[in-house]
Amino acid sequence: MNSARPPPHKRQVAESSLDFLMMQVVTYFLHGPGAAAYVPPVPSAVPDGNALPPPPLLSPADAAAAAAETRRRLEGVGYDVGHRLVERYAVEKERMDSDLEAVKFVCRDFWEGVFKKHVDVLRTNHKGLYVLTDNKFRWLGRVWADEDSEEGGAGAVGADGAEVGGAIGGRGKPEDYVVFPCGLICGALTRLGVRCRVTAEIAGGAQCKFSVQVIGG
Amino acid sequence: MSKASLSKLGDAAFERTDKVSAELLALTYGSFVRQLLIDYEDAEEVNAQLAKMGYNIGVRLVDDFLAKSNAPPCASFADTADIVAKVAFKMFLGVPALVGSWSSDRRTFSLVFTDNPLAEFTELPEKWGGVWYSNVLCGVIKGALEMVQMEVDARFVRCTLRGEDLNEIRVTLLQVLQEKPPVDDE
Amino acid sequence: MATSSGAGVTSTSRSGAGVGSGSRPVGRVACAAVINHNNAPLFLKVFKDAAGSLPRQTDAVVRMQMHEVVYNSLDVVEERLVALRAQSARDNDGFLGCLAVVGPMSLYGFVTNTHLKFIIALRSTGPHDYKDSTVKALFRKLHAAVIGAFLNPFTLPDAPIVSAGFEARVDEIARRFG
Structure with a gap:
């Protein structure tokens, strides 16, 4: 049926396919059944007309712990992807003899493969901290931005106070969309021999700074 | 529109759209x-x-x-089938599907495809043999067609990850919907 | 259940000519191994006849012997890696050359940027039977197969590779090498 397909590493799909999938993955983990403290939407009244009591609120500490756990799980999915994908992009590239070389590879070849551009600025304190700045991070300002302009009914409110599901399901904040990429970077670097922790900071507009803190010697 | 022109449309739409690595999607x-x-x-x-x-x-x-x-x-409905297979599949997944096995009442057809970008390298463990790995596609078809006033049932009947030669999604038109306000999808 | 999609493993157009006794052709690939950065084994396949096993040796014994041979060669891998660092990073292609000659086999090594080590044992009479380019091509194919295995979500990258598709690809690589 398909006689002339390119080799696997050159095959492509529409970027919107990934965007749509990512929106659902993020929703599942952060606001849906995959969230650690997911509370399914409840009907607002029982048949005899009395309102059900609201779901018990978690204490702030518990809510924070639940939110951290859900982010960790979403990051784990990103880690899994990065960990595997880097194998593809690292083929026939220059040997990386240092952490810095590995980080530079992520900034160039890996970023190119995933985001179709290079990281714009790399800074390091030469003591194990690297800051990767992407001035126009591809996964910000795409699908979810369209969501904000739609009407959206109020959905059930989950234990951490965030909207759960929502009438249109899949709304999220920009911060939600940098969790997976943190995992992606962490997975890629770990596979290259650099154990690390990665956090992200949205610096305004679509600019995103990923901080990589190397762990261990 | 002929199938050939629809194929060209699909190719052109895929050509124009921003693309990413299929492996990134699959992973x-x-x-x-x-x-x-x-x-x-x-x-x-x-x-x-x-x-x-x-x-x-x-x-x-x-x-x-649509945009x-x-x-x-x-x-x-036959047009719909061709558009889903030749244009939508190609545009979003980079590979078209074939339409076939129409039922006699013309309300059911099959989408058949061998290449599946979601599962190029996937091997389903035996204990998960009951999973339709790419079932998301059935949901997409159902959701999308509902937005254009067709309520359908879409389900996998064959999947290469289960040892079959082909992937086959069977789509049945349940009813044509009247225009109504946007649905809740929760 | 396994899919074997043409995973970009291009084949050289070698005919299946092999050295062997009797009528059964013996391939030249005796063993292919994939070892993790921490020296944990991810995959090891022995092609018994090419490994020069004695007729009565069981598969298990042959496998164990090969395991030992491969693991002993890891010391040489370490030495070569140290030597490699002295070279320009640009010239890097991961190839470590002939690590050892053991009985009827020569062992060759390869390391990836992700610190995976590949060992291939080829049937030979000495370390110069095969051109570097020939062996490098073999490693590239093995590498492509490993990448494919990691693209299977049900293969865990730091665990032994349990994949019918991967094993089939390795068999195919060995078969096509001749």
Whole structure:
């Protein structure tokens, strides 16, 4: 049926396919059944007309712990992807003899493969901290931005106070969309021999700074 | 519109659209499916979750499709089938599907495809043999068609990950819907 | 259940000519191994006849012997890696050359940027039977197969590779090498 397909590493799909999938993955983990403290939407009244009591609120500490756990799980999915994908992009590239070389590879070849551009600025304190700045991070300002302009009914409110599901399901904040990429970077670097922790900071507009803190010697 | 022109339309839409690595999509999807299996531990539940997720995607994707594909309006369910197979599949997945096995009442058809970008390298472990790995696609079809006033049932009947030669999704028109306000998809 | 999609493993157009006794052709690939950065084994396949096993040796014994041979060669891998660092990073292609000659086999090594080590044992009479370019091509194919295995969400990258598709690809690589 398909006689002339390119080799696997050159095959492509529409970027919107990934965007749509990512929106659902993020929703599942952060606001849906995959969230650690997911509370399914409840009907607002029982048949005899009395309102059900609201779901018990978690204490702030518990809510924070639940939110951290859900982010960790979403990051784990990103880690899994990065960990595997880097194998593809690292083929026939220059040997990386240092952490810095590995980080530079992520900034160039890996970023190119995933985001179709290079990281714009790399800074390091030469003591194990690297800051990767992407001035126009591809996964910000795409699908979810369209969501904000739609009407959206109020959905059930989950234990951490965030909207759960929502009438249109899949709304999220920009911060939600940098969790997976943190995992992606962490997975890629770990596979290259650099154990690390990665956090992200949205610096305004679509600019995103990923901080990589190397762990261990 | 002839099948050949629809194919050209599909190719052109795919050509024009921004693209990413298929492996990135496949890995993201695969990692997610594996996580669902860990969370639910039940093939049927996972199938249902994938279909639901697909539905949520489909209701949004259809606007993207209509805006970018230049697809002509569907005059019949048969047209719809061809457009899904030749234009939508190609545009979003980079590979078209074939339409076949029409039922005598012309309300059911099969979408058949060998190449599946979601599962190029996937090998389903035996214990998950009950999972329709790419079930998200069924949800997408259902959600998207509902937005254009067709309520359908879409389900996998064959999947290469289960040892078959082909992937086959069977789509049945349940009813034509009247225009109504946007649906809740929760 | 396994899919074997043409995973970009291009084949050289060698005919299946092999050295062997009797009528059964013996391939030249005796063993292919994939070892993790921490020296944990991810995959090891022995092609018994090419490994020069004695007729009565069981598969298990042959496998164990090969395991030992491969693991002993890891010391040489370490030495070569140290030597490699002295070279320009640009010239890096991961190839470590002939690590050892053991009985009727020569062992060759390869390391990836992700610190995976590949060992291939080829049937030979000495370390110069095969051109570097020939062996490098073999490693490239093995590498492509490993990448494919990692693209299977049900293969865990730091665990032994349990994949019918991967094993089939390795068999195919060995078969096509001749």
